[in-house]
Amino acid sequence: MVDICLLGTGGMMPLPKRWVTSLMVRYNGSGLLIDCGEGTQIALREKGWSFKPVDTILLTHFHADHIAGLPGFLLTMGNADRTDPVTVVGPKGTTRIMQGVRTLAPELPFEIRVIEIGAAEETFHLNGMTITAFRVNHNITCYGYEIAISRGGRFDVDKAKANGIPLRFWSPLQKGQTIEFEGRVLTPDMVLGSARKGLKIVYTTDTRPTASITRHAENADLFICEGMYGEPGSEAKARDHKHMTMQEAAGIAAKAKPARMWLTHYSPSLVKPELYMDSVRAIFPEVLAARDGQDITLTFSDEE
């Protein structure tokens, strides 16, 4: 199972009652954070989740509402006794940004490893998750992220026996190893049932609608998308600022058909996103105007 929390839902700047947009994903003992604006560490503390397991930070782009919380967040991770390395993934320039961050937070008891995304689309395998960064369309280079967790088949005793696999190879084969034995090549599929449905989470903010978003959001279990404006007539403003309206976001979901969608990254001028949800739900019904701290636990189909 995967725990997901949208720590904040604001865009542009933190407000007294709204943190800036940031996502935390907990899976298999590790924590992944997407973006870290000013106050994200306080939002995580309010949620009551631990800082220590955060080992991966994905950055969408370098506007301050997405990165200005990094010095304080990393220092608080250090104060929580983290000593294992942290991987930071982001657009070209992430190394330079992290140098700026280290000017403000020079003393950290763990190593920071930076991965800069070079292409329009790039996939990383981290902690059992397949993370794909895909370029979106903002006024500076910006990426959305797909987090996919695949789920192999269960161990099948009958199949292992039928394939004549000696007992001592059951465990390594189940763990994914391939073994040569007495002239045969033994492979994991000889002891496993068919693969089970995995989970897919897709996250994107600070962008106009793009084909890349629609493609990645297809059949996602959770699609988190910016909806900067909601009021009628805000389309031109959204185009000018390279953002999208809540209705445009729902239009992506109507094509991609995720199981559910959360809207986030509201403009400071958008005080009550709920006001516009009737028109949004008319486009895609399974949509929620997310609130700070919104969370969900997604379970694999065979866990239910």
Place this chain on the structure above:
Amino acid sequence: MVDICLLGTGGMMPLPKRWVTSLMVRYNGSGLLIDCGEGTQIALREKGWSFKPVDTILLTHFHADHIAGLPGFLLTMGNADRTDPVTVVGPKGTTRIMQGVRTLAPELPFEIRVIEIGAAEETFHLNGMTITAFRVNHNITCYGYEIAISRGGRFDVDKAKANGIPLRFWSPLQKGQTIEFEGRVLTPDMVLGSARKGLKIVYTTDTRPTASITRHAENADLFICEGMYGEPGSEAKARDHKHMTMQEAAGIAAKAKPARMWLTHYSPSLVKPELYMDSVRAIFPEVLAARDGQDITLTFSDEE
């Protein structure tokens, strides 16, 4: 008159119910901020004071809880349409720190002028205030600040006439000019009554008690001082971390005799500073365990 607000009272890191320590002073249309940690911009917004008049930022030292909010604070000042320059005063290295800040906040519509303090004590004249930085004793270079506003005498018509000052020199002399006229040197004191009492605010955090603090806090109208710990037996911890207890802070005030004192910069472990105030008041009675947003308007004696 001078408006003063302690925007936060925390040390080390921002907490859900406590911003990190930062002070704002409004005088004569300009705004002065001491330190800017993560969330200080939200604290100022909660207070309802404007960002735009802030033209001076004093930094005590470079620990993140005192500087990590600068990128977001400066960007929000830019969004509030500030275009006039902002002066940042801090220890040696402030230029380098501001370069790090600018990595995270590259686009600002105003110039930043940096003044690095070179000596153990240094005085600056900014916006009608006499600001003295004085070295204190922390585990990195750290300064306290005295903000003094002097108050010249009133214009005295009888005195000007008695001194035979021609009418056309009254205004320039009142404004502080010295004038040579018909072999005489005309000075401001020839048209002004005796100087009136000014105001003095002294601010220091992140330090052991020092003689420099006592000296500056003497007869201050408001003395704001850290009190990191309060519980009995915390003196050794305070010494080790180069902080002070609430009782040690009160000991400084007992010698310096300010009109009033506010404690701040509480450890995250110090949840209820009020619990220890009986023992603190026994040392210096005019002391308050300040809360986030604590404010006061100090008036000149002749305004009352």
